[in-house]
Amino acid sequence: MVAKFVWSLGFALLVSSCTGKGSGTIELADGTSLKLDRSETLRVNITSEPPTLDWNKATDTTSSHIINNIMEGLVGYDIEDRELRLVPLLATEWVASEKARVWTFKIRPGIKWTDGVEFHAQQVLDSWRRLLAKETASEYAYFLFAIKNARAFNEGKVPWEQVGVSLAQPASGPSEIKVELEKSMGYFPHLLAHASTYPIRLDLIAKYGEKWTEAGNMVGLGPFQLKAWRHDKEVLLERSDAYFGSKPTIRFIHAQMIQEQATALNLFEAGKLDAVDGIPSTELKNAKKKKEFRSIGVLQSYYYGINTTKPPMNSPLVRRAIGQAIDRQKIVQVLAGGQTPMTGWVPSGMFGYSTDVGLEFNVEKAKADLLKAGYSEKKPLPKIEIQFNISEDHQRIAELVQSQLKENLGIIVELKSQEWKTFLSTLKTDPPTLFRFGWLADYPDPDNFMNLMTSYSDNNRTRWSDSRYDKLIEQAATETNLEVRRDLYRKAGKIMLEEAVPVIPLFSSTAHLFVADRVERFPVNALRRFEYKAVSLKN
Amino acid sequence: MRSLSLTFIIRKFVEALVTLFVIATLTFVALRALPGGPFDSEKALPPEIKANIETRYGLNDPMHVQYVRYISGLVRGDWGESYKYVGRSVSDIIAETLPVSMQLGFLSLLMALAVGVPLGVLAASRHNSWVDTTAMLVAISGVALPSFIVGPVLVMIFSFGIPFSFLHGFLPPALWESWEYMILPVVTLGIRPAAILARMTRGAVLEAIRQDYVRTARAKGVAERNVLFSHVLRNSLIPVLTITGPLVAGLLSGSFIIEVIFAVPGIGKHLVASVTNRDYPLVLGLTLLYSAMLVVANLVVDIMYSVVDPRIRVEK
Numbered sequence: 090m091v092a093k094f095v096w097s098l099g100f101a102l103l104v105s106s107c108t109g110k111g112s113g114t115i116e117l118a119d120g121t122s123l124k125l126d127r128s129e130t131l132r133v134n135i136t137s138e139p140p141t142l143d144w145n146k147a148t149d150t151t152s153s154h155i156i157n158n159i160m161e162g163l164v165g166y167d168i169e170d171r172e173l174r175l176v177p178l179l180a181t182e183w184v185a186s187e188k189a190r191v192w193t194f195k196i197r198p199g200i201k202w203t204d205g206v207e208f209h210a211q212q213v214l215d216s217w218r219r220l221l222a223k224e225t226a227s228e229y230a231y232f233l234f235a236i237k238n239a240r241a242f243n244e245g246k247v248p249w250e251q252v253g254v255s256l257a258q259p260a261s262g263p264s265e266i267k268v269e270l271e272k273s274m275g276y277f278p279h280l281l282a283h284a285s286t287y288p289i290r291l292d293l294i295a296k297y298g299e300k301w302t303e304a305g306n307m308v309g310l311g312p313f314q315l316k317a318w319r320h321d322k323e324v325l326l327e328r329s330d331a332y333f334g335s336k337p338t339i340r341f342i343h344a345q346m347i348q349e350q351a352t353a354l355n356l357f358e359a360g361k362l363d364a365v366d367g368i369p370s371t372e373l374k375n376a377k378k379k380k381e382f383r384s385i386g387v388l389q390s391y392y393y394g395i396n397t398t399k400p401p402m403n404s405p406l407v408r409r410a411i412g413q414a415i416d417r418q419k420i421v422q423v424l425a426g427g428q429t430p431m432t433g434w435v436p437s438g439m440f441g442y443s444t445d446v447g448l449e450f451n452v453e454k455a456k457a458d459l460l461k462a463g464y465s466e467k468k469p470l471p472k473i474e475i476q477f478n479i480s481e482d483h484q485r486i487a488e489l490v491q492s493q494l495k496e497n498l499g500i501i502v503e504l505k506s507q508e509w510k511t512f513l514s515t516l517k518t519d520p521p522t523l524f525r526f527g528w529l530a531d532y533p534d535p536d537n538f539m540n541l542m543t544s545y546s547d548n549n550r551t552r553w554s555d556s557r558y559d560k561l562i563e564q565a566a567t568e569t570n571l572e573v574r575r576d577l578y579r580k581a582g583k584i585m586l587e588e589a590v591p592v593i594p595l596f597s598s599t600a601h602l603f604v605a606d607r608v609e610r611f612p613v614n615a616l617r618r619f620e621y622k623a624v625s626l627k628n
Numbered sequence: 629m630r631s632l633s634l635t636f637i638i639r640k641f642v643e644a645l646v647t648l649f650v651i652a653t654l655t656f657v658a659l660r661a662l663p664g665g666p667f668d669s670e671k672a673l674p675p676e677i678k679a680n681i682e683t684r685y686g687l688n689d690p691m692h693v694q695y696v697r698y699i700s701g702l703v704r705g706d707w708g709e710s711y712k713y714v715g716r717s718v719s720d721i722i723a724e725t726l727p728v729s730m731q732l733g734f735l736s737l738l739m740a741l742a743v744g745v746p747l748g749v750l751a752a753s754r755h756n757s758w759v760d761t762t763a764m765l766v767a768i769s770g771v772a773l774p775s776f777i778v779g780p781v782l783v784m785i786f787s788f789g790i791p792f793s794f795l796h797g798f799l800p801p802a803l804w805e806s807w808e809y810m811i812l813p814v815v816t817l818g819i820r821p822a823a824i825l826a827r828m829t830r831g832a833v834l835e836a837i838r839q840d841y842v843r844t845a846r847a848k849g850v851a852e853r854n855v856l857f858s859h860v861l862r863n864s865l866i867p868v869l870t871i872t873g874p875l876v877a878g879l880l881s882g883s884f885i886i887e888v889i890f891a892v893p894g895i896g897k898h899l900v901a902s903v904t905n906r907d908y909p910l911v912l913g914l915t916l917l918y919s920a921m922l923v924v925a926n927l928v929v930d931i932m933y934s935v936v937d938p939r940i941r942v943e944k
Contacts, residue, residue, distance in 0.1 A: 114805075138713065140712050140713050140714060141713065141714035141715065143714060143715070146714050148669070148671075223680050223683075224680075224684070225680075226677075226680040226681045226683070226684035226685075227677075227680075228667070228669075228673055228677060228681065230677050230680075231673070231674050231677060234674075240676070243676060243677070243680070244676045298715075299714065299715025300715060302715065319893075320716070320720075320721070320724045320725075320893075321721075321724060321725050321893040321894075321897075321898075322804070322893035345803070345891070346891070346893070347802065347803075347891040348888050348891070348897065349888045349889060349891070351780070351889075352801070352802045352888070352889060352890065352891050355783060355787065355788075355801035355802060356801060356802055356803065356891075358788070358801075359787060359788075359797070359800060359801050361800065361803070508664075508904070509664075509904065510662070510663065510664025510665070510668055510904065510905075510906055511662070511663045511664050512664075513664050513668040513669070513670075514663035514664040514665075514668060515663070517668070517672075526670075527670075528670075547672035547673065547674055547675075548671060548672045550672075
């Protein structure tokens, strides 16, 4: 009898499998299903389940991939422009006053959310208040810490009314948001292109709680709207008729969650995906021969950090020697992923990038510095350690550095890899002598990189500090004259990368993609913003 | 027997509850002992923001307070909210992904039973012949080959027609849509248990086939087919059932590798990712779920023993 039950259950499952919705059909929140027409659907991979579509709380690239298509901020980027120029979106224009300490944004009138409710400037302030509120516990609250008293509000020390934002409704013309900052900041508008600052609908959050981001509940101001979200499987976006800008030509974006790169590539080969972001380094040689191949340098650096308090790395001369004994060009050649070697701290493609900052590969100078530090063949440098999180690429890079340091300076290097969270914990509690790390730009401004190494930055894991550096970075952040600003960053770069050397930049990364022939104007940009409103399909 | 069986089941149930409590406690302690926290990320957070997050999730409470809160939540049926997936409870995640894994697992189990048991019987009935050797070679290969090799090889053959070009596009390489999408993951997942079952069945049948009652049946002129399926097989099922319990629990609770290779939206990938993410509530929920499934599967096997072999009484 039990066997009969088992077989019947199996048969039922088999039947249910055979009568499934079928390829290209997606189940919607209201229980109905929709057959997607390939000719009007862009099919992409978002790799994994978005942790949240609540933009005040999202911190990851998967969530942003969806959010940046269903929502827009006061400003955005022209992602087809190599310079990633800022463009007006929900704000029509913005002006800075008091040396960029006070900013005023004019709000675009006549915009409606996808449910027909009118957009107004208060919803921007609602979002900022929610982002900064202690109880929201948003990881990206610090994005707005530049606003006067915002940090104190986040700590619960002052009421919202004391935060430097206000709304003005002139007798004629559009409403305005006035922002007073703690200090001058020429790049402040960039922060408002980040999803965490997009306007929000408190009425929906009150109504649905955390479930306000589910399909059927969620609304937006972007070119697409959330049509379906089948957790751990797929997301469907549909063109929004309420969008204030030029309407997209594609009707649907079908985003699948395919974790494994090789699987995504198989689906692309089988014609079931229109684009694949991320090609394994082992496949790159063949991939480059295909006409669907695309690549672009991204604003992401790869570097080795140094714990400047641990002997023998507490000596700047030893750090300099190591920095000069690493041949970045060779590393990039071996990796063969199109990376750009870098000695400076600002990645190529970003304002402030400079090729004459940092230590060049020079074995003779490296040997001389090591000698000056008191180390020679008779008194060799003690064994040092390189730590990294487990990954085939990190391992390859560490092995290359290990062999170069052995060959060029006779230094014995031990490699140690750790699971990601364990590695992060090690960096926090006891950073190793040398460790690998990276940084992906939040916004295309050099401050996003240079600020990392200030003495007060939580991301400075090297335990190095220099008040001269801090001062230059603060000065540069408030400087509106671009040439002066560039020079300040150059000076700061020289202090950090040539004198003190708490970090050794290795290269800036390159993204590799496959984009199907039928897709036109697929977004390939240095910020890796996947905004699909300009995409069209040839059929 | 019925009342005694009920006592047995109740006893087993209480044992299961104690086991699950111990597992919940050990997992809770082990997770907290792991280096790295759920909100440690590449971009370090300012201390005040970290404090806000810890307050929000009660992570700054003393450990015993967190433990009592967790256990009392479990008793109330509240498994908590994922730290990684905002607004999604652990129960939501299980409810959304477990059915897919169960579907995949069940179909693989059916395949394993449908292929493994007859293959084992066939091999044993043709003991030491080329049929036996071939069947066992296939079975040993099935056990030895890891699914991360079998899966891509099957994709290569049945989706991309390498080296048999006429098979190009025969089956989709991944995703979980309709029946044709399910074949490759089901076969990949089912091969190993099928091979294990085939070897277990063969061994058990070979042992049973030498028993006196089989000789008697043959002497009485019972057809070989009837001897095999009515007399031998039934008495060979005990070891097969023993292994089927953990197999069922393993198959139904999802397979990380298969789900990743074939982009199956099941629970398997959460088992691994939740640990990597230090998503405490999700790790605890999934560990308990997996343990409960294992306990139940073993209980069912214990009961099945008495159905298959009346000499065994569950109360013993």
